Amino acid sequence: MAVTTIQWVKDHIKLIDQTRLPHDIVYIDCHDLKTLWDAIRRLSVRGAPALGVAAGFGVMLGVKDFPGASQDKFARQVRQVCDYIGSSRPTAVNLFNALDRMKAVLERNPGASVAQWKRLLKEEAFLIYEEDRQVCRSMGRWGASLIHDGEKVMTICNAGALATVDYGTALGVFYAAQEQGKIFSVYACETRPLLQGARLTAWELMKARIDITLICDSMAATVMRDKRIAAVFTGADRIAANGDAANKIGTYSLAVLARHHKIPFYVVAPRSTFDLSLQSGAQIPIEERDASEVRGFNGQVAAPRTVKVFNPAFDVTGNRLITVIITEHGIIKPPFTRNISRVFGKKPKSCRAYP
Numbered sequence: 440m441a442v443t444t445i446q447w448v449k450d451h452i453k454l455i456d457q458t459r460l461p462h463d464i465v466y467i468d469c470h471d472l473k474t475l476w477d478a479i480r481r482l483s484v485r486g487a488p489a490l491g492v493a494a495g496f497g498v499m500l501g502v503k504d505f506p507g508a509s510q511d512k513f514a515r516q517v518r519q520v521c522d523y524i525g526s527s528r529p530t531a532v533n534l535f536n537a538l539d540r541m542k543a544v545l546e547r548n549p550g551a552s553v554a555q556w557k558r559l560l561k562e563e564a565f566l567i568y569e570e571d572r573q574v575c576r577s578m579g580r581w582g583a584s585l586i587h588d589g590e591k592v593m594t595i596c597n598a599g600a601l602a603t604v605d606y607g608t609a610l611g612v613f614y615a616a617q618e619q620g621k622i623f624s625v626y627a628c629e630t631r632p633l634l635q636g637a638r639l640t641a642w643e644l645m646k647a648r649i650d651i652t653l654i655c656d657s658m659a660a661t662v663m664r665d666k667r668i669a670a671v672f673t674g675a676d677r678i679a680a681n682g683d684a685a686n687k688i689g690t691y692s693l694a695v696l697a698r699h700h701k702i703p704f705y706v707v708a709p710r711s712t713f714d715l716s717l718q719s720g721a722q723i724p725i726e727e728r729d730a731s732e733v734r735g736f737n738g739q740v741a742a743p744r745t746v747k748v749f750n751p752a753f754d755v756t757g758n759r760l761i762t763v764i765i766t767e768h769g770i771i772k773p774p775f776t777r778n779i780s781r782v783f784g785k786k787p788k789s790c791r792a793y794p
């Protein structure tokens with residue numbers, strides 16, 4: 440994919456404004472934290488891994504002009520910057536994992552000067568960026584083994600280049616399969632309310648010359664049955680220690696439908712999307728967004744202006760509905776609690792299944 444979602448350019452963050460896609464290709468230059476925070480909040484930059492990269496660069500942005508040499512004051516500023524960035528969106532754990540990595544730089548180097556801390560923070564932020572590029576390609580290669588010539592697959596939201604630095608998780612699997620010469624087609628759910636599937640996935644896959652058909656979310660069951668969908672691939676925003684996975688609202692519905700139609704349901708996500716401190720998906724914080732997003736789109740109001748609205752941005756798919764989780768370390772099969780801890784090296788706690 441010839442699109443870079445987010446970059447550090449000289450002294451600031453440059454990101455493609457995803458609220459303007461697919462019709463306008465416009466970039467936002469974030470010279471201050473408020474501009475970045477707003478960009479995250481209104482989904483100009485979005486997708487769990489991209490939010491992790493934004494958080495790393497955001498810390499750089501928040502401390503680059505720190506004056507003086509006081510370590511205490513610098514450490515306090517880093518904590519404040521992390522708290523501020525962390526208040527932007529609650530669900531994607533990549534954002535918080537990246538902030539933890541940035542804070543850990545100071546803890547690992549207690550004797551460093553402020554100038555050295557700034558340099559080390561920059562190195563860590565670029566490492567998060569570079570790791571994303573490599574990890575996505577690795578997940579893509581693992582996942583491509585699950586796609587076969589002639590198959591039709593389904594996806595939701597945008598788990599592509601635009602949700603990462605430049606390749607994607609679920610869509611990275613499609614790019615890797617394409618690089619291996621496989622011929623397949625993709626059905627993309629439009630993903631109401633903010634239409635990441637219609638606006639972003641359709642644009643990305645068309646640009647990559649992958650055969651894509653856009654459908655309304657409510658068509659998924661019919662398409663699974665009548666078009667003989669071979670597999671569903673989705674990304675994730677946070678995966679608990681037992682494999683329960685939060686992703687864009689509508690993912691759980693797809694998983695239920697996939698089970699009914701005996702279609703494998705694959706979650707594609709890097710280590711940075713796992714939250715092993717949570718025993719199950721019941722503990723994942725789910726962002727609720729403004730009612731206006733459901734009442735209409737882009738300023739056009741479709742519903743009565745004062746109708747009551749429920750607008751959770753994500754849902755949780757219980758581990759029992761997930762066939763495998765594709766990570767950069769390989770494909771994790773059930774039982775997830777045991778196998779996730781084996782792959783990532785943490786002792787499993789007993790947990791209750793997500794309903």
Ligand code: MRU
Binds near residue numbers: 687
């Ligand atoms: O609200 P968004 O657009 O940030 O939601 C994004 C998703 O749900 C993606 O599927 C998820 O972050 C995985 S992206 C590789």
